Amino acid sequence: MKARSVAYIVVALVVIASISIIYVDSQKAKPKVESITVTDDLGRKVVIPLPVKRIVSMDPSNTQMLYGIGAGNLLVADTSYDWWPSNATKLPKVEMDNGTASVEEVVAMSPNLVLATTIQPLQIIDQLQNLSIPVLVFEPANISQIYSDMMTLGNVTAHQSGALKEVNFMKTTIQGIESKISSYPKVSLLYMMWSNPMYTVGPGSFIDSIISDAGGINIADNLSSPYPVIGMEQVVYDNPKAIIVDNGTPVTNISYFKTGNQAPLWHNISAVQNDTILFLNVTESNWMNEPGPLTVYAVQMVADFLYPQAF
């Protein structure tokens, strides 16, 4: 009986002692965590503990910006949509079949930053934030927003000089293109994202900003929606001089305009008469649709197409 009481007391003392040691230890070991607060493209203020060592990207556009500023080595997982650079295709994939993040798989990568676009549902972003994983949402609507997003990424990942270098390179390239085409009259253009109904890009969309940077006038600029369906009668009326057909539409070659069942509506349109129609391949479509360092290729491609005489 006595021995038992002694044992209890000893155990209790040991427990108390170890708890206090751990407590004191933890007080001592807790370093002042440095953090940075940045605002993302949704206007969310996100606190990110530093240093950022492990990043998960939920969109090819995020991945490319990260590689563009020279911080690609921090990436630990991305999506199966990633294609550039080739290193990005070899990383673990953490999205579900519908393109949204698999929260469990993201958490399993123990990232200290997740990059996302507005494709990710807000619930998933909140869920990750609640698990103390900061999420930055980047949705640049034009090239200058790509610049500011890359600078933000540079600050967060301590790659400020890499970001500045890339942004300056992009700025110089775009200015070079603009100076070459500035003496020519602007060219009206129809961008087909889908044929029937005819989805196109309108004001506020990223592609619309590429078109205007490359010297084009988007005929859908009068519609008040970023991805509107444009009526055929407006196309007939505006008579675009150039047409770009995105990859993945049912329209894959000129025969749709020349001999398809809608051909009578198209045959007098100057883009069709002069064969000024550009069918994007997968890579070119990715340049147009994924804001990031490769956007300069998109601007160059559209400018080449609209002003072959300038280059």
Added chain:
Amino acid sequence: MKVSANIFVISLIFLTLFNILVSLSIGPVHIPLNQIVSNIVLYSLHHDTNWTISTILFYIRLPRIVLAVIIGMILGVSGLITQTIFKNPLGDPYLTGVSSGAAVGAAIGFLVSPFLVPVLAFIFAMVAVGISFLISRSDGEVNTEMLILAGVSVSFLFSAVASYIIYLKIYNLRGVLFWLLGGLYGATWSDDFYLFATLLFIFPLIIYFRRELDIMLMGDEQAKSLGVDTGKVKTITLISSSLVTSIAVSIVGIIGFIGLVSPHIGRKLVGESHRFLVFVSPLIGANILLVADTIARSTPQGEIPVGIVTAFIGSPVLIYLLYRRRKM
């Protein structure tokens, strides 16, 4: 009563013609009225016209307007048949599984090749309808009560399949969301031709059966005692209306509310008798769809799905009718 009903039919025909002219002058491209008139005159005299204006008027707007009228009439007739045969004021031509079957076909079509959408939508609509009819057959006759339940169950099943496909492949299915809410974009004169043929099939049929339909309003037992072969009438009219609805849906997608609202408005105007309803309900359908489509193709956001507009117009009308009935 007879006289006033006749007047209603005639004035609805004139209203439709008037609506066609108004719709022809409205669109995203503003064409002044004098240009429209001069183009119509010159075009009909085979004179040279401004290509842009005449293409817009005669190859984009007019085929689409005609399509709206025909589809509106088909949905108006089918809705009337459905409500009468089911003796259910909520009857809608999609009740037997047409819309959800067509949605599955369309989703698969948009994945495989968008040019297959109409064919696949039609085939899957008929499959869904076929299953509903098979389930609800008893003693060689269609049991309408069973058919409603079978239609609802089959609809849920097919909707689930369609939703699953769309959810997984949303990136490849840009067109499908629009299609699900209906749209008359891309209407051509050949679409008009096929659908007019469809209308020529269903319209004489319902005129032929209009007396039987009147008698069947009194109940099956009464109708049978008056010598109506209710089984035959039900089977023929329901299968035909499902067939023509499937054809309409396969071309323009799922346009709601027309089939539901048109017969109700028709009954308010000319009463329960099918003698006039068979003309009034389709004409009302035509006018509603025409107005709705003119709005849908002329919004500042570009074109919006017409199903959104029909619901905006249809629901308040239906609510008003219910309110009036409550007060009476």
